[in-house]
Amino acid sequence: MCGIIGVVAQTPVNQLLYDGLLMLQHRGQDAAGIVTAEGHVLHMHKGQGLVRDVFRTRNMRSLMGNAGIGHVRYPTAGSASSVAEAQPFYVNSPFGIVLAHNGNLTNDKQLKDEMYRTDLRHINTNSDSEALLNVFAHELSSRTKGPQLDPDTIFDAITAVHQRVKGAYGVVAIIAGYGLVAFRDPFGIRPLVMGRHETLAGHEYLVSSESVALDTLGFKMWRDVEPGEAVFITFEGQFHCRQCHPTPKLVPCIFEHVYFARPDTVIDGISVYEARMKMGERLADKVTRVLPEMDIDVVIPIPDTSRSSALQLANHLGVSFREGFIKNRYIGRTFIMPGQATRKKSVRQKLNPIGIEFQGKNVLLVDDSIVRGTTSKEIVMMAREAGAKKVYLASAAPPVKFPHVYGIDMPTRGELIATGRNDVEIAHEIGADAVIYQDLDQLVAACCDASGGRITEFETSCFDGKYIAGDVTDAYLDALEAKRISPLSKKFKEGDGDSRVLDLNIGVAEQNLI
Structure with a gap:
């Protein structure tokens, strides 16, 4: 489980993103990251640890721009000990895309193989989120003709993502020079809500895993991103949306209400x-x-x-x-700590x-x-x-x-x-x-x-063993358990200095906007 946030505003968003991640800190304590968009340049800072520890004043000053995304991570796949697994992830083609993902893909092994053998894309980590980013980037690239990009092309690419990807995903992404993209899996397993804020200069938009981020940042709750729906908001504040799956069905994860979400949150109207x-x-x-x-x-x-x-x-x-x-408010949530010994x-x-x-x-x-x-x-x-x-x-x-x-x-x-x-x-x-x-x-x-x-149906697989996506077999579960017998269950060492953070300014070539 992770927390994601995306903002398109009329003024700098670095403080908004930081404050929003603090509101989502309960969703992940392993790592945190923010990417902001300033024209055609993306500014990134991410690292291991709590939000308050990852970001310093000098980091915040470098995160310039009026749009951006943020992520707090708790490890479900990949390696908890590497800063390379921290999100958001970045690819430079097409256009330059950064993506943050909440959820877990159940066919990531197949996707990574397809990326290597068919799509000719390199996956650099064990993270399923990087695989999801590359699927989106590939589908977008295959539909783009020339340097221009329009909402229909983006939505067509996300329709293809739904066809290829299985599992749970709430996603926020930035396409350099264009805007913010958000989409949700066809069952709406993982939550994703939207808020709006009116200013003299126009509307500002915020997308988040939980409505509590909207409340505290001055945005009014608007609505949930529907299962299978995709949203595209240009940097100028133009809002576009489309249903990108032929048979969406809302079956949200019931464990959000049992444990994970904050009590002051509203998810899918609940x-x-x-x-x-x-x-x-x-x-x-x-x-x-x-x-x-x-x-x-x-x-x-x-x-x-x-x-x-x-x-x-x-x-x-x-x-x-x-x-x-x-x-003791200064001890993390034991449920999401890697390793039995640490938990006990x-x-x-x-x-x-x-x-x-x-x-x-x-x-x-x-x-x-x-x-x-x-x-x-x-x-x-x-x-x-x-x-x-x-x-x-x-x-x-x-x-x-x-x-x-x-x-x-x-x-x-x-x-x-x-x-x-x-x-x-x-x-x-x-x-x-x-x-x-x-x-x-x-x-x-x-x-x-x-x-x-x-809502009459919820995702309850951890109680009854019925997996809504229908592709989870005993062999899959056996492989998943074998994968966990690895450094994933070992908590990263504190005090690794610069090896625990990543700070980038990513330049993107000039493009024609919409």
Whole structure:
């Protein structure tokens, strides 16, 4: 999972992009990058680490121009230890294109082979995002006649991209000298929203993974980029869009609402906060069935994502809601840290229990989901050490039993605690008195309710093993797991100096504009 942002404005966008990436930092902590467009020159700076660490004043001053894109990365494919994997990626033909991608392609191996053997393009990294960029560049090049470029040519190229590429993708790109391009996969698995801002000089546009970036940057939420749709905004502010897939269908990833997106975000018209509240209501019904004796003294959320669900659950059960854990805000999200050892070590640095909320009580802990179980085991142990008599653990999501191949870092079946275990065995494994999982149909119903009935189907493959794109086989999953036994799972070393950043001014030859 990553965060992407693109802006076309009337004034310099470097600060807008930086601030927007800060709002999307929860979507990726491994690397960050910004590219701005100044006429026919692209200015790039990217590096490993948090946004605040990658960009300094001198870097910001070099990012000149009134349009640009940005990216925060968390590794799902490629190498987490190389700055070469940081986005955006750049190709110089045709015109000069930079691209940032949120999601994961499931046929990237095939694409890379086609690039080499048929399209005669060189892929320099293991990243599927670079493969996606080169597919787009090739399709655009094959349709371009002469130095001019028009919206129809761009949309025709993206139509061809949809035909060749499989998986999940939300994309923002800059074509030097022309404008900003954004498009979304035909199922709308990964989110992509648009906002507008009116100025005396004309409209400004912002495209982002989440609406929270629009809110904080002064843009009004306009609408989502539709599944299969492409958007092209010229540097002069002219807006163009087209549906580029013959049979699009909105089937968004439900894990955005369970865990990944910020609660103040709206995706596909669904308030993430409202969806989580409804998850808590339905989870309360499940808890009542599983624990009919209701010997629960207090409901305690595991900060932060589960707080909305836990509060509503407590209200429906008529049980006290308490904050039992204090979170260290300077420790990253453990779910997206590479490597089990790093993840396990960070849990106790991240959370500390308040003893009086546990001492002598039967506690119901509420989490958004249980994936590997490593964090859950540590937290249950902390609750017992703080004096809890009984510790129950409720999950707002069903058991995660299958790899998520569309951009979330849980691809190895052996890492998933629910694989091959029932609820009793999972409770024993993590040291809880009982584990209560939400039922999948109830999770889907909660999100459907939050959508007002407009969305009836969600991408739920990590719970039921049904992959919406239809091309994921056991052989594919085996290969993906083998790929992860590599330096990908090793966290990059801190303090590598200049080897951890890339700063470029990319000159592009003069072209005729639209």
